[in-house]
Structures are given as C-alpha cells and as structure tokens.
Amino acid sequence: MLARWRLSRYAITGGSMTPALEAGDYVVVDKLAYSRRLPEPGDIALARDPREPSRVIAKRVAALEPGGAVVLLGDNRNESTDSRTFGPLPPDALTGRVVWRYWPPARFGPVR
Amino acid sequence: MSLLDRILRPSLTASAHCDGPCGVYDPASARIAAEAVLSMAKKLVDLGDGNDLATENTRSRFIAIKEEQAQLAKQELLILWTDYFKPPHLEANPGIHDTFWNAAKLCSQNKVEVNVDAAQALVDTIGEIHNIFWASKSRDDVPFYTAG
Numbered sequence: 466m467l468a469r470w471r472l473s474r475y476a477i478t479g480g481s482m483t484p485a486l487e488a489g490d491y492v493v494v495d496k497l498a499y500s501r502r503l504p505e506p507g508d509i510a511l512a513r514d515p516r517e518p519s520r521v522i523a524k525r526v527a528a529l530e531p532g533g534a535v536v537l538l539g540d541n542r543n544e545s546t547d548s549r550t551f552g553p554l555p556p557d558a559l560t561g562r563v564v565w566r567y568w569p570p571a572r573f574g575p576v577r
Numbered sequence: 578m579s580l581l582d583r584i585l586r587p588s589l590t591a592s593a594h595c596d597g598p599c600g601v602y603d604p605a606s607a608r609i610a611a612e613a614v615l616s617m618a619k620k621l622v623d624l625g626d627g628n629d630l631a632t633e634n635t636r637s638r639f640i641a642i643k644e645e646q647a648q649l650a651k652q653e654l655l656i657l658w659t660d661y662f663k664p665p666h667l668e669a670n671p672g673i674h675d676t677f678w679n680a681a682k683l684c685s686q687n688k689v690e691v692n693v694d695a696a697q698a699l700v701d702t703i704g705e706i707h708n709i710f711w712a713s714k715s716r717d718d719v720p721f722y723t724a725g
Contacts, residue, residue, distance in 0.1 A: 474587035479594035486593055491585060511591050523591040542665050543713060544595045568585055 471497050473561065475511070475521070481539030481547070482523055485509060485576065491568035492576060498562035504535050509563040509576055512537060515551050523563060524548075535559060602661040604707045607680075610650035611703050612724050614687050615696035617643035622693060644688055650699065651684035657706065666713050676705055 477490040486492070486509065494511055504510055504526045512535075514520040524537035524547050534553035539545025548554070563576045617639045624636055658677040667673055683699040686692065704721045711719045 473589060475589045475591040476587045478590050478592050481595055482593035488593070491587055492591075494591075514592070521589070521591045523593045539593060539595075543663060545593075546595045563591075 471495065474567075475523075475563075477523060479544075481541050481545030482509065482525070483541045483544075485525070485540050486523060486563070486566075487572075489569075490566050490572070492563050493565040493567060494561040495564045496561040498564075499556065499559050503533075504529065504556065504559055504562075507577075510535070510537065510559045511561045511563065512554055512558045513560060515554060515558065521560065602657055602710070604653075604657060604703060604710050607650050607653035607657065608700065608703045608707065608721070608723070610646045610653060611684075611696070611699045613646035614643055614650065614684075615693070615700055616724075617646070618687070618691055618693045618696040621691045640691075643691070647684045647687045647699075650703070651681055654680050654684070654703070654706070657710065661710070662713075666709075669713070670709050673709060676702065676709070680706060 473494045473496055475492050475494055477486045477492060478488055480488055498508075499510075506526050506528055508526040509523060510526050511521050511523055514522050522537075524539055524545070526535055527538040527548070528536040530536065530553055533556050535556055535558075536548045536553045538547045538549070566572055566574060566576050621636065621639050621643070624632060624639065627633075654677060658673075658681075662673055680699065680702040683695055683702060686695045687699055700723060704723075707719070707721045711717065
C-alpha cells in the first residue's frame with residue numbers, strides 16, 4: 466500500500482551499522498531523497514546490492530567521487546561488506562535515505 | 578507474533594550485513610579438531626610398539642584420525658584467517674599473520690610427526706587466536722574450553 470508513497474518502512478538485519486542501526490530496528494525510509502538532492506557524506510542510504518540486486522543494503526555514505534560514484538561503508542568496519550569489497554556505486558543504485566527509527570520505542574527518533 | 582508486532586513490522590528488510598553472516602565464525606571448530614590431534618598423539622605414544630594385528634589396526638586408525646583432524650584444523654584456521662580477519666583487525670593486532678602462519682605450520686608438523694609437544698603447541702596457539710578473535714568483538718567473557 467505504501468509502495469506508491471514517498472515513505473517506506475524497513476526492518477534492519479545484520480550488525481554492520483552498529484550502533485547507528487541495530488539488527489531488529491524498524492525504520493522509515495525517504496525513497497525520494499535522492500531525486501531531489503545528491504547523497505551527502507554522513508547519510509545512511511539504502512542501495513541495491515551490486516552483487517545481488519534483489520537484496521537491499523543499508524550503509525553510510527562515506528564520500529562522493531568526482532564522477533559522482535558513491536562510496537558506502539558500514540559504521541562497524543569489522544563486520545561489514547561494503548565499497549571496500551564491491552567498490553563505489555553509481556548514484557542511481559541508491560534507493561532512499563533512512564530518516565527515522567520507530568522501533569524499539571526506547572530509541573525512537575531521527576537516524577543520524 | 579503479537580498484534581502490535583504484526584502491525585509495526587515492516588514487510589521489507591534492509592541488510593546491514595557482512596558476507597559471512599555475523600556469528601558464523603568461531604575458533605571453537607579449530608580448537609576441537611586440534612584437541613583430537615592432541616588426543617591421538619597421546620594415544621599413539623601410549624599404544625607402544627606392538628606389531629600384532631590388533632595393535633597395528635588400532636595404530637592405523639589413530640594415525641588416520643590425527644591426519645584428518647590436523648587437516649580440518651588447518652582448514653578452519655585458514656577460513657578464520659582469510660575470511661573473518663580484516664585490515665582493521667591487523668592494525669589492532671599486528672601479530673595476527675605470524676600467529677596464524679605458526680598455527681598452520683603446527684598443523685602440518687602434527688601430520689608429519691607423532692609429537693605430543695607439537696600437538697599441545699597447536700592447541701595453545703589456537704588459544705591465542707581465540708583471545709584475538711573474541712577481543713576483536715569486544716568480548717572478554719568467552720572461556721577457552723579444552724577437554725584435556
């Protein structure tokens with residue numbers, strides 16, 4: 466139902482974005498964020514996994530290369546597969562920006 | 578699943594993952610194989626030099642298990658070394674490569690020889706790797722169990 470809307474909800478799996486995102490967090494994603502502006506370092510973005518496009522990954526934008534390619538890194542570098550492995554991604558691989566956590570209640574609030 | 582969870586749970590998932598799903602790596606598998614090597618080395622020494630058929634058969638079986646478990650220990654160590662450990666770990670622990678190389682060499686030595694000291698050294702080196710591994714996960718509460 467929300468598919469045509471601007472916002473989507475996602476459940477987070479895996480620990481590569483600890484402590485900003487923990488496995489089991491439920492978040493709200495702005496799917497149109499990058500149709501209005503470029504990704505900025507510090508954003509937590511969703512992207513299609515370049516090696517398995519059906520999988521959506523959540524990583525932090527670390528840098529924008531001169532050609533516009535986006536370097537994504539997990540905050541928890543020891544347990545993350547990211548641009549260190551699969552290289553920078555074209556900007557159109559990014560499918561949204563994580564903006565808000567609504568679960569668990571103790572950590573309800575904007576995602577930074 | 579509670580009603581609340583059914584309402585709140587998103588239908589989509591975003592993976593903040595690492596390729597080895599977190600939790601698959603554990604030095605315990607190498608430790609168990611190394612303990613079997615140590616056990617077989619001790620049993621071979623205790624078995625003595627008898628050449629009767631039954632003793633020869635038992636000796637062959639002990640040797641086969643020692644060979645197989647030393648190979649398994651090496652394989653488990655190589656997976657940890659090459660798949661789990663990443664450059665940030667190496668910065669924190671510059672000795673990682675030496676420790677793993679030493680452990681892998683001890684696996685080979687235990688295949689070539691019947692040597693209780695070398696088998697004990699293999700278990701001890703895997704104990705060092707156990708400590709490095711769990712320290713990399715900020716855990717200091719995981720004991721290094723041994724059967725011996």
